Amino acid sequence: MNIIVCVKRVPDSESRISAAGDGISVDTRGVKFVLNPYDEYAVEAALRLKEAKQGTVTVMTLGGEESKETLRTALAMGADQAVLLKGKPSIDGLGTAEKLAEGIRAREYDLILFGKQAIDDDNLQVPAMVAELLGLPCATVVVELQVEDGKVTAKREVEGGDETYEFELPAVVAAQKGLNEPRYASLKGIMMAKKKPLEEIDVGDAESRLEVIEVMNPAERTAGEIVGEGPDAVPLLIKKLREEAKVL
Amino acid sequence: MSVFAFAEQRGGALRGATLETVTAARRLADELGADVTAIALGPSGLAGELEKLGRYGADQVLFAGSEQLADYAPEAYAQLLADAAKANGAKALLFPASAMGKDLAPRVAARLGAGLASDVTELSVADGRITAVRPAYAGKVFVRVGFKSEPALISLRPRAMTAEESPREVQVSELGIDLDSGARRTRVKMAAGKKKERPDVAEAEVIVSGGRGMQGPEQWKLLEELADALGPGTALGASRAVVDAGWRPHSEQVGQTGKVVAPPLYFAIGISGAIQHLAGMRTARCIVAVNKDAEAPIFKIANYGIVGDLFQIVPRLTEEIRKAQSGD
Ligand SMILES: Cc1cc2nc3c(=O)[nH]c(=O)nc-3n(C[C@H](O)[C@H](O)[C@H](O)COP(=O)(O)OP(=O)(O)OC[C@H]3O[C@@H](n4cnc5c(N)ncnc54)[C@H](O)[C@@H]3O)c2cc1C
Ligand SMILES: Nc1ncnc2c1ncn2[C@@H]1O[C@H](COP(=O)(O)O)[C@@H](O)[C@H]1O
Numbered sequence: 001m002n003i004i005v006c007v008k009r010v011p012d013s014e015s016r017i018s019a020a021g022d023g024i025s026v027d028t029r030g031v032k033f034v035l036n037p038y039d040e041y042a043v044e045a046a047l048r049l050k051e052a053k054q055g056t057v058t059v060m061t062l063g064g065e066e067s068k069e070t071l072r073t074a075l076a077m078g079a080d081q082a083v084l085l086k087g088k089p090s091i092d093g094l095g096t097a098e099k100l101a102e103g104i105r106a107r108e109y110d111l112i113l114f115g116k117q118a119i120d121d122d123n124l125q126v127p128a129m130v131a132e133l134l135g136l137p138c139a140t141v142v143v144e145l146q147v148e149d150g151k152v153t154a155k156r157e158v159e160g161g162d163e164t165y166e167f168e169l170p171a172v173v174a175a176q177k178g179l180n181e182p183r184y185a186s187l188k189g190i191m192m193a194k195k196k197p198l199e200e201i202d203v204g205d206a207e208s209r210l211e212v213i214e215v216m217n218p219a220e221r222t223a224g225e226i227v228g229e230g231p232d233a234v235p236l237l238i239k240k241l242r243e244e245a246k247v248l
Numbered sequence: 249m250s251v252f253a254f255a256e257q258r259g260g261a262l263r264g265a266t267l268e269t270v271t272a273a274r275r276l277a278d279e280l281g282a283d284v285t286a287i288a289l290g291p292s293g294l295a296g297e298l299e300k301l302g303r304y305g306a307d308q309v310l311f312a313g314s315e316q317l318a319d320y321a322p323e324a325y326a327q328l329l330a331d332a333a334k335a336n337g338a339k340a341l342l343f344p345a346s347a348m349g350k351d352l353a354p355r356v357a358a359r360l361g362a363g364l365a366s367d368v369t370e371l372s373v374a375d376g377r378i379t380a381v382r383p384a385y386a387g388k389v390f391v392r393v394g395f396k397s398e399p400a401l402i403s404l405r406p407r408a409m410t411a412e413e414s415p416r417e418v419q420v421s422e423l424g425i426d427l428d429s430g431a432r433r434t435r436v437k438m439a440a441g442k443k444k445e446r447p448d449v450a451e452a453e454v455i456v457s458g459g460r461g462m463q464g465p466e467q468w469k470l471l472e473e474l475a476d477a478l479g480p481g482t483a484l485g486a487s488r489a490v491v492d493a494g495w496r497p498h499s500e501q502v503g504q505t506g507k508v509v510a511p512p513l514y515f516a517i518g519i520s521g522a523i524q525h526l527a528g529m530r531t532a533r534c535i536v537a538v539n540k541d542a543e544a545p546i547f548k549i550a551n552y553g554i555v556g557d558l559f560q561i562v563p564r565l566t567e568e569i570r571k572a573q574s575g576d
Contacts, residue, residue: 013450014507017388026389091393092363093354119451122384123366125354132326132358137433140351143445157480158347158438159263163320166435178445209363213379214392218510218531224551226542231564233554237536238568240552245534246407247454247513248572 001055003046007039009070010120019215038115040182041175075193076185082198088205093125095206101133114174127174137167140174249282252341257290265344267411274305279373283307291318302418312423324431330359338399345403364401369408387510454513457485461518465495477569503528521546
């Protein structure tokens, strides 16, 4: 089985991020970049399928030179080969999806895996868009996955329950936390990753259908109110959370 | 000119988030001088619910009622929405950023070749152009975006806007169901919920954090029940005191040496509010503190506080939230 996993380089989730001085970009100075955590679940799922059923695992990214490090991380986990589509991702998901779909179309694949969401733009768009562009069935935000005899069963969580999707390969699946426990790269894996093939293709920048007008920091905080004392204050708190703060 | 709203249903009933979506579409349409078209896909029995869409501001409803649309059918839904938006020259198309909306909106965007702004918290119009504000980097920043393509596709963060009535006589027209061959590749089965793993604090919609005031790891049952009542997007967090004591894992620690989080809603239970803790959660949109000490620094940044014994307050909170959520 040939599996392609799309991965992205993103700032570590614990890093401090704020609006840059120009007001239209994000200040990522001093930030550590990592393989998008949801993409780790996707890489792990691919490796497990490969271990069970043979085949190859190809990791692919759209990004700059610096994204090679991200690809090497996935190779160190155990992927066989990597493809760097050199170009800038789009602000919305569609331009990126178009570039990835092009890159995928040029290869053989049975299954294409994604993370459910990149933790920089938090778009949650690219996997379903790639599926549409390639005309493939797709399940997003998947917490359980089985692939048997060319059939995919994928479970995802929805409000108040679970949805189970069934479709045939070739297909697209996007991983949510809980799908598996991603392995750590071993020292041997890291050494081997340096020798694995990494193909580089200039694809140009993706088209953005959105434009950034302003990047803002969240508002500073001031003291709120003490709603009351003891458990009897709870109903008033709930009312305020619903009607004033609108968070329930 | 029309602003479209996707009317999400489950089990033949419109979902609460749908009314928020129609409300947002109404406001947008008023600013643009447009009308509002709701698109409802579902079982034929959904017909009885459609009047509600008019109550919240829809001028017309395009309705495809069929048993094959009763459950979410990704390809069929995407095709019907994209075709209808195209045929009617929709100016914008709004979705709730629910589990269904988050899956469906990108599919429709790909079919229309149009830009999608996800999880939008604020919409406005300036010089006839729609702009949307959305969180990025887990809410550490907010980005205002404009659209370079039409229709403007938008998914709205649930609860970011409140549903408001704006009643009118709604016109319902049937939407033809002429599906492509690829439209039924995916079979979807819905099953009622069971217990699930919680999200990570860094990506949760709601965080329930406990501090030394909890008195011991066995008391976390109280916070777990509260988290369950708040729903599947809820994570458990902890102060460093609690992590250092070995009551909770480091992955749950919020603060300077833990995780920096910015959820829409953060509960600080029995946490004093040391500066290092605040560094990790002060950008939460709404902070609720429960502490027996009225002078605790956490109250200086909390939006809402209750002073008193958490062992009495938390169970009541769980009970009332359960009641409030089931009314949805
Ligand atoms: C370099 C450095 C880095 C640090 N990084 C972090 C960090 O990342 N995250 C972090 O959290 N801390 C961090 N700290 C520690 C921080 O300074 C505090 O010590 C810690 O946050 C205190 O945890 P707490 O609020 O749970 O405990 P306490 O300060 O002991 O507060 C317990 C609170 O519970 C209340 N309480 C007790 N019983 C009840 C009851 N029955 N009902 C209601 N309320 C009750 C008390 O009134 C009190 O306010 C760091 C410290 C240093 C020096
Ligand atoms: N530039 C990119 N290169 C490769 N994969 C990407 C890229 N951007 C997003 N993805 C994939 O799409 C998923 C969802 O991303 P997003 O839609 O941006 O939240 C990610 O978890 C990745 O698997």
